[in-house]
Amino acid sequence: MTTIEAVRHFRGIIFRKEIFRRLRSRAAKAGLALLIFLTISFIALPVVSLFVKSPLDTVLRSLSRPMVLDALRLSLSTAAVSTMIVVILGTPLAYVNARFRYPGKEIADSAIDLPVIMPPAVAGIALLMAFGRMGIVGQHLNAMGISIAFTTLAVIIAQIFVSSPFFIRQARTSFEDVDLSVENAARTLGASRLYTFSHVVLPIAMNGLVSGAIMAFARSLGEFGATIMFAGNFQGRTQTMPLAIYTAMQGDLDAALCLAIILVIISFLVIFLVKAFSRRVYDNAGN
Amino acid sequence: MDKCKILTMLVLLACFSPAFAEEKHELTVFCGAGLTGALSEIGGLYENATNMSVEFNFDGVPALRAQIEQGAYADVLVSANLKHMDALKSEGFINNSTVEVFARNKVAIIVPNGNPANITSLKDLAAPGVKILMGTKDLPAGDYALQVLDRLAADPEYGPVYKESVLSNVVSQETTVNRIVSKIALGEADAGFAFISDVSPEMIGKVTRISVPDKYNVVGDFPVGVLSQSKYPEEAQAFLDLMRSSDGQAVLEKYGFIPVVQAGASGGAAEAATA
Numbered sequence: 001m002t003t004i005e006a007v008r009h010f011r012g013i014i015f016r017k018e019i020f021r022r023l024r025s026r027a028a029k030a031g032l033a034l035l036i037f038l039t040i041s042f043i044a045l046p047v048v049s050l051f052v053k054s055p056l057d058t059v060l061r062s063l064s065r066p067m068v069l070d071a072l073r074l075s076l077s078t079a080a081v082s083t084m085i086v087v088i089l090g091t092p093l094a095y096v097n098a099r100f101r102y103p104g105k106e107i108a109d110s111a112i113d114l115p116v117i118m119p120p121a122v123a124g125i126a127l128l129m130a131f132g133r134m135g136i137v138g139q140h141l142n143a144m145g146i147s148i149a150f151t152t153l154a155v156i157i158a159q160i161f162v163s164s165p166f167f168i169r170q171a172r173t174s175f176e177d178v179d180l181s182v183e184n185a186a187r188t189l190g191a192s193r194l195y196t197f198s199h200v201v202l203p204i205a206m207n208g209l210v211s212g213a214i215m216a217f218a219r220s221l222g223e224f225g226a227t228i229m230f231a232g233n234f235q236g237r238t239q240t241m242p243l244a245i246y247t248a249m250q251g252d253l254d255a256a257l258c259l260a261i262i263l264v265i266i267s268f269l270v271i272f273l274v275k276a277f278s279r280r281v282y283d284n285a286g287n
Numbered sequence: 288m289d290k291c292k293i294l295t296m297l298v299l300l301a302c303f304s305p306a307f308a309e310e311k312h313e314l315t316v317f318c319g320a321g322l323t324g325a326l327s328e329i330g331g332l333y334e335n336a337t338n339m340s341v342e343f344n345f346d347g348v349p350a351l352r353a354q355i356e357q358g359a360y361a362d363v364l365v366s367a368n369l370k371h372m373d374a375l376k377s378e379g380f381i382n383n384s385t386v387e388v389f390a391r392n393k394v395a396i397i398v399p400n401g402n403p404a405n406i407t408s409l410k411d412l413a414a415p416g417v418k419i420l421m422g423t424k425d426l427p428a429g430d431y432a433l434q435v436l437d438r439l440a441a442d443p444e445y446g447p448v449y450k451e452s453v454l455s456n457v458v459s460q461e462t463t464v465n466r467i468v469s470k471i472a473l474g475e476a477d478a479g480f481a482f483i484s485d486v487s488p489e490m491i492g493k494v495t496r497i498s499v500p501d502k503y504n505v506v507g508d509f510p511v512g513v514l515s516q517s518k519y520p521e522e523a524q525a526f527l528d529l530m531r532s533s534d535g536q537a538v539l540e541k542y543g544f545i546p547v548v549q550a551g552a553s554g555g556a557a558e559a560a561t562a
Contacts, residue, residue, distance in 0.1 A: 128473060128475065132473060132474075132475050133403075133473075133475050147418075149476075150418060150459050228462075231459075232420075232458060232461070232470075233423070233459050233460050233462065234457070234458060234459050235460075238459065239460075246462065247423055247460070247462060250347060250349030250350050250352070250425045
C-alpha cells in the first residue's frame with residue numbers, strides 16, 4: 001500500500017465516520033426538537049384552549065357581572081395588601097439571613113420555606129388550628145371579640161402565609177449578591193448601618209426585591225386551597241378570583257372562563273415583569 | 288432515527304397506558320358529597336355481591352354536573368336534588384328511564400357542640416352577629432335552605448325581614464355540604480344549613496341538630512340515574528337496584544335519610560343486585 005493509497009483509505013474511513021457522526025447528531029437533534037416541541041405544546045395547549053374556547057364577546061360580557069367584578073376587586077386589593085406586608089416584614093428578615101449567623105438560623109430558613117412545599121389544604125387546616133375560632137391564637141382573639149375566620153383579613157393572612165417564601169427567598173439572594181466590600185466601604189466612610197442599608201444595599205438589591213415582590217403578589221392572587229378552607233367563600237368579602245372560578249364552574253361557565261383568562265393575562269404580565277427586572281439585575285452585575 | 292421512534296413509542300405508550308388500566312371492571316359513581324358515608328357503605332355491599340369494583344367521585348352536585356357536561360366519564364350519578372338531574376336528563380347525558388328517587392331528606396340547622404351563639408330556635412338565627420354557613424345557591428343544600436327561608440318569610444310570624452337578617456348573617460357559601468358540617472364541627476361558625484342526614488355517626492358529639500318544623504321544611508327527593516355513556520348499563524342498574532333494596536334502604540336510614548321503599552316490598556331488587 002502506497003502512502004497515497006493509505007491516506008485515501010484512512011480519509012475514506014474518517015469521511016464515513018464523519019457522515020455517520022453527523023447523521024447521528026442530526027437524529028439526536030431531531031429527537032430533541034420533537035421532545036421540546038411536545039413539552040412546550042403540552043404546557044401551552046391548555047392555556048391556548050382557554051382562549052379558543054371562550055369567545056371574546058361572552059368573556060367581555062361576563063366582565064360586568066357583579067361576581068366577576070367583586071372577585072377582581074377583592075383579589076387585587078387583598079394581594080396588594082398582603083404583598084406590602086410581606087415586603088415590610090420580609091425585607092429585614094431576608095437581610096439578616098443573608099448577612100448574619102445566629103443560633104437556630106437553619107430552623108428559621110426551613111420554616112420560611114415550609115409554605116412553598118406544604119399542600120394548600122394542609123396550609124388551610126393549619127391556619128384554622130392557629131387563627132380559627134377554636135385555634136391556639138384564635139380562641140384568645142375570639143375572647144377579645146376579634147374573629148378572623150370568614151373575613152377579608154383571613155384571606156390576607158392566608159395569602160401572606162403562602163406567598164412570603166417567594167419574596168423572602170428572592171430578597172435573600174439579592175442581598176447576598178450585594179458585594180460586601182461596597183457595604184464595608186460605606187461603613188468605613190462613616191455611614192451608619194441603617195444609612196448603609198437604605199442608601200447602598202437597598203438600591204443595589206432593588207430589582208431583585210421588586211421581582212420577588214411580584215412573585216409574591218402572583219402567588220397571592222392564585223391562592224385557593226388555604227383560602228377556601230380558612231376564609232370561606234362569600235362574594236365581595238372572601239371570594240377571590242380562584243374561588244369565584246371554582247364556584248362559577250358550578251353553574252356559570254362563562255364567568256369562570258372570563259376570570260380564568262384575566263388570571264392568565266396577569267400571569268403573563270408577571271413573567272414579563274420578573275424577567276425584565278432580573279435582566280436589569282444581571283446588567284447591573286455585569287457593569 | 289431509531290431512538291426517535293422508540294422515544295415516540297414510549298410517549299404514545301405513556302399516553303395510552305391509563306386506557307389499559309380501565310380494562311378492569313370498574314363502576315364509576317359520581318355522588319353528592321353529603322352522601323359519602325351511606326354510599327361508601329352501599330358501594331362495599333355492591334362490591335361484595337358482584338365482581339365489579341366501585342370508584343366514587345364525591346363532590347358538590349353542581350361540580351359533578353359540570354364535570355359530566357365537560358365530558359367526564361361516569362356510570363351512575365347520585366344527586367341530592369332533581370334540578371341538576373333534570374338538567375342532565377334534558378341535555379341527554381342521563382338514560383331517562385333509569386332515574387329513580389332512592390331517598391328523601393330534610394333541611395336541618397346544625398350548631399357546634401358548645402353552641403357558642405346559644406341558638407335554640409329558628410328565630411335565633413336572625414340575631415345580629417350570628418355566623419351562618421350555607422351552600423351556594425346551586426348546591427342542593429343551599430337551594431333547599433333558601434326554600435325553607437322563603438317559607439319562613441311567607442309566614443307573618445317570621446316575615447321577609449327575618450329572611451333578610453338570616454341571609455345577612457351568612458359568612459360563607461360553601462361548595463359542598465360536608466364543608467359546612469366540618470366547619471361547624473370545628474366551631475368556626477355558629478350555625479349551618481345542612482340536612483337531617485348530616486349528623487352522621489362520626490359527627491355525634493361534635494354537632495347538634497336543631498330541627499326545622501315540617502310546615503317550614505322541604506322534603507328533598509334524592510334521585511339516582513345511569514348515564515347514557517355508561518359502558519356497564521346493566522351493572523349500573525344493579526347498583527341502583529341495590530340502593531333501593533331493603534339492604535340499601537337500611538343503610539340510608541342508618542345515615543339519617545328517609546327511605547322511600549317500604550321494607551319487604553323490595554326483596555326482588557335485592558335479589559336482582561346479588562344475582
